[in-house]
Amino acid sequence: MNQRMRVMLSEGPKGTPLTWEAESLNNGEKVKILSGNGYEHFEFAHRYAEFDGEVLPVYRWCYRTYIAE
Template sequence: MLQPVLALLRGGPSDIPEIWEIPSGGTDEQVKIPRGNGYEHFEFAREYARIGDELMPVYRWCYRTFIAE
């Protein structure tokens, strides 16, 4: 079973933290982050960034969807 990893999020709304824990091994093509009445979608940028001692996958914001009612 894969352990959660920290990922670096680029772009998107300013109130989303830049570092986010994702449930997979860090190489999913997309992650979606709940925010208000929807989700912010980020795509794996196929790059990694070193933050302190951590090497984190970089995800870039691509679009927002809303939760269906």
């Protein structure tokens, strides 16, 4: 059973949500979010931040990839 975890996203393009429910992440794994015709990729920023009383790992935007046609 896959467990979901909430993460905080930072430095993403305009319209990126502040938090995201990601599948359970392994150490060093990136978060990938579908956005329009591509994916926004976020990597662990090696820090944590409090959001709504919950301490979340922070993932920083690193690059975008496009969906092949």
